[in-house]
Amino acid sequence: MFKRFFAVLVARNYEFFRDRSALGWNLVFPILLVVGFAFIFKNDNPTLFKIGYLGDLNQHSISQYKHLEFIEYSNKSSAIDKLRQHKLDLLVSFKDNQYWVNTSSANGYIAEKLLLAETTQNHSGQFIKETIEGQEIRYLDWVVPGILAMNMMFSCLYGVGYVIVRYRKNAVLKRLSATPLKPIEFLAAQIVSRLLIVVVLTSGIFFACNFIFDFYLVGNMWWLLLLCILGAFALISLSLLIACRSESEEFTGGILNLVSWPMMMLSGVWFSLEGSPAFVQAISQIFPLTQMLIGARAVMLEGAGFIEIAPQIFILVGQSVLFLLLGSLFFRWKGQTR
Numbered sequence: 001m002f003k004r005f006f007a008v009l010v011a012r013n014y015e016f017f018r019d020r021s022a023l024g025w026n027l028v029f030p031i032l033l034v035v036g037f038a039f040i041f042k043n044d045n046p047t048l049f050k051i052g053y054l055g056d057l058n059q060h061s062i063s064q065y066k067h068l069e070f071i072e073y074s075n076k077s078s079a080i081d082k083l084r085q086h087k088l089d090l091l092v093s094f095k096d097n098q099y100w101v102n103t104s105s106a107n108g109y110i111a112e113k114l115l116l117a118e119t120t121q122n123h124s125g126q127f128i129k130e131t132i133e134g135q136e137i138r139y140l141d142w143v144v145p146g147i148l149a150m151n152m153m154f155s156c157l158y159g160v161g162y163v164i165v166r167y168r169k170n171a172v173l174k175r176l177s178a179t180p181l182k183p184i185e186f187l188a189a190q191i192v193s194r195l196l197i198v199v200v201l202t203s204g205i206f207f208a209c210n211f212i213f214d215f216y217l218v219g220n221m222w223w224l225l226l227l228c229i230l231g232a233f234a235l236i237s238l239s240l241l242i243a244c245r246s247e248s249e250e251f252t253g254g255i256l257n258l259v260s261w262p263m264m265m266l267s268g269v270w271f272s273l274e275g276s277p278a279f280v281q282a283i284s285q286i287f288p289l290t291q292m293l294i295g296a297r298a299v300m301l302e303g304a305g306f307i308e309i310a311p312q313i314f315i316l317v318g319q320s321v322l323f324l325l326l327g328s329l330f331f332r333w334k335g336q337t338r
Contacts, residue, residue: 049111052079052088055095062118068111083108084132085301087272090115098128141216145296146269148206149231152198153263153289156235157242157256160194164243165252168332177333187328191236198232199225219299223309227299230316231292237323238288244331263289291315 048067057070071088073079082088083102090111091100099115101108112129119127167173176186203225210217242259246252266273266280267289273281284290295312298304306313 049089049107049114050087051111051115052082052091054079054091054093057094062115065114065118068114080132081302092127096128097126098130100130100132103131103133138216140213141301142297143270144206144209144213144215145293145300146267148202149267149289149292149296150264150269151205152202152228152232153235153260155198155201156194156232157239157260159197159239160190160236161239161243161252161256162249164190164240165246165249168247169249173333187240187324187331190240191233191324194236195229195232198236199229202228202232215300217300218303219301220305223299223305224296227292227295227309227312227316230313230320231288234288234292234316234320234323237320237327241323241327241330244327263287266290268293288316288319291319 050069050071052071052073054073054076057072062068073091076093079088079091080100083091083100086102086105086107089105089107092115093099099112101112115127164173167176206224209215238259239256242255243252246255262283266284267287268284269289273284291312295304295309298308298312302308
């Protein structure tokens with residue numbers, strides 16, 4: 001009995017270590033992940049307050065304060081909307097010597113006192129105060145689209161990619177290739193099947209959680225449903241593209257990790273990328289998960305309609321078509337001949 005066990009153990013180890021692609025991913029990917037986390041979460045200067053500003057920040061001495069994050073805005077109405085939703089603690093126009101504060105924000109109260117104290121100490125001139133009101137958006141309200149979208153991402157990527165690879169490895173696709181079934185037909189069936197499962201389950205989870213926690217929702221739920229469908233479609237199409245030729249489950253798992261983890265960290269699932277380096281924000285825009293979250297949060301928290309989320313809709317549709325066409329073009333029924 002032990003001999004049989006040992007023989008299988010050795011054979012499986014040989015199989016893994018001889019698969020150079022899988023071995024490479026298992027060695028390199030954790031290192032890349034650690035480096036990425038270290039870079040993204042490097043926090044040598046922790047932020048206590050977020051202050052939006054209009055005009056030239058350098059003309060006021062408060063810019064020298066540590067632990068304050070200053071975010072420049074060119075559109076005053078957009079900045080006021082963020083202040084109303086407690087995404088900013090204070091908004092200052094240094095050009096007009098004017099500032100806005102949300103009366104229901106505790107952080108805004110402290111940030112206002114800092115601004116006024118520094119202004120008085122340096123005789124920078126009096127600021128005109130404007131107050132606004134707005135319901136605080138809980139972190140739960142902000143993060144729930146990210147949690148649901150992340151769950152969709154893993155379900156779409158791993159629930160489809162592994163299945164295709166296993167079909168190919170077990171010669172199921174080889175047998176299907178003898179039928180009149182075309183690659184585009186097979187891929188479309190996989191998409192529709194997973195799409196129905198993901199959309200139904202995600203919708204059920206959303207409504208159940210909304211019943212319990214009463215989310216902050218000012219937009220139309222039908223737009224949320226549309227974004228859910230298009231986002232899932234794009235992610236499933238991406239998974240099919242990744243698995244269109246591979247027959248190694250380990251290698252496919254490595255590629256799926258390479259795709260899913262950056263999306264999870266750079267798409268704004270857990271935290272806003274506002275204020276992060278410009279190149280990080282630019283990279284995040286290529287991910288389907290980012291586009292889905294931008295649209296979903298705009299609908300839920302800002303009441304956005306079709307005009308506002310149209311860019312995200314068109315991008316998701318374009319990515320879905322591109323991934324599906326490439327997947328069907330490079331799709332292979334059979335594994336490599338040995």
